[in-house]
Amino acid sequence: MDIEEIRAVLGRLGALVGEHYVFPEVGAEVRDRLATAVADGRYDELRTPEELAERVTADLQLGNRDKHLRLIFRRDGLPDETDPAAEEAHWRRRAELDAGGMARIERLDGNIGLLEIRPLLYPPELAGSAVTAALSLLASTDALLLDLRRCLGGSPDQVAFICTYLLDSDEPVHLQDLVNPGDGTTRQFWTSAYVPGPRFSKDKPIWVLTGPATFSGGEELAYNLQQFKRATIVGEQTGGGAHPRRGFKLHEQLEASVPVARSVNQVSGTNWEGTGVTPDLTVPAEQAFAEAYRRAAEHVIGLPAEPERNSVTDEARTVLGPVAVAG
Numbered sequence: 001m002d003i004e005e006i007r008a009v010l011g012r013l014g015a016l017v018g019e020h021y022v023f024p025e026v027g028a029e030v031r032d033r034l035a036t037a038v039a040d041g042r043y044d045e046l047r048t049p050e051e052l053a054e055r056v057t058a059d060l061q062l063g064n065r066d067k068h069l070r071l072i073f074r075r076d077g078l079p080d081e082t083d084p085a086a087e088e089a090h091w092r093r094r095a096e097l098d099a100g101g102m103a104r105i106e107r108l109d110g111n112i113g114l115l116e117i118r119p120l121l122y123p124p125e126l127a128g129s130a131v132t133a134a135l136s137l138l139a140s141t142d143a144l145l146l147d148l149r150r151c152l153g154g155s156p157d158q159v160a161f162i163c164t165y166l167l168d169s170d171e172p173v174h175l176q177d178l179v180n181p182g183d184g185t186t187r188q189f190w191t192s193a194y195v196p197g198p199r200f201s202k203d204k205p206i207w208v209l210t211g212p213a214t215f216s217g218g219e220e221l222a223y224n225l226q227q228f229k230r231a232t233i234v235g236e237q238t239g240g241g242a243h244p245r246r247g248f249k250l251h252e253q254l255e256a257s258v259p260v261a262r263s264v265n266q267v268s269g270t271n272w273e274g275t276g277v278t279p280d281l282t283v284p285a286e287q288a289f290a291e292a293y294r295r296a297a298e299h300v301i302g303l304p305a306e307p308e309r310n311s312v313t314d315e316a317r318t319v320l321g322p323v324a325v326a327g
Contacts, residue, residue, distance in 0.1 A: 011038070022182075034059065068243050068259040095127045102131065103117065103119075110319055127158065142204060144200060145293060148210055160192070175224050175266060178264075207231065207232050224265070236284065237278060243261065293319060300312065
């Protein structure tokens with residue numbers, strides 16, 4: 001990239017932040033600070049989009065620490081958001097290659113379900129059928145481990161769709177609002193009165209696995225289940241990105257990521273921005289699965305005995321081992 005191209009990209013970036021950022025006064029300050037840095041030649045010696053993205057992102061987040069406010073380097077390029085057909089085709093293909101984000105679906109010993117969602121929570125129109133298939137397969141398990149340790153974000157609509165299965169409420173539940181100060185609008189997110197396939201019974205426990213890489217939409221899913229007391233969060237503090245963003249193509253390999261709204265959970269009245277989701281059981285992320293699985297096995301062993309369940313109970317005992325069971 002030459003100096004003129006860099007300055008053009010950053011001029012557009014500053015204008016977008018000033019126009020769309022969730023907190024207008026902060027957006028104006030960031031825009032002006034970026035313009036001063038450009039005028040002072042701070043980025044003139046950089047030559048690659050990757051170098052530019054790294055330095056500018058650090059500068060954008062000074063003071064506000066908003067991890068959604070970024071200049072993102074996309075090695076493989078990105079579609080033009082002004083071409084809806086191309087953008088949809090891009091994300092549809094991504095969702096197909098990622099199995100709709102349903103990375104791992106398994107019945108573990110003890111009739112314990114495991115669902116790992118990564119890298120993204122794709123929108124229901126692209127991956128709703130994958131969610132339905134995954135949760136339908138796991139509906140008859142006696143406990144669920146929901147692994148979000150590598151879930152980097154995604155669609156709040158998909159979060160609401162998944163919550164419909166897991167909250168298992170007779171009536172729609174108001175989960176959260178997205179408040180956009182720029183245009184004065186508020187969008188509400190509710191669970192649905194109907195979803196295809198069986199729901200995961202509210203009488204069955206859920207453990208959600210989190211880590212530092214859990215971010216944005218992944219955090220929203222964990223936070224909702226925690227706030228509505230539907231799940232126990234196990235692992236480490238999450239990344240702390242609650243402001244939904246819009247992406248703008250500035251260059252073939254550079255995307256402006258600009259937070260445009262504020263999340264408001266209907267239980268807490270706030271969100272996880274800057275703090276992350278705090279686990280109920282804090283353990284290193286790499287130990288979260290073992291801890292959650294152990295607790296799920298204890299739950300299964302404690303269920304009423306019945307002939308059909310005998311082998312399942314024996315499977316659960318193998319998870320705990322003879323010493324743990326005896327204790």
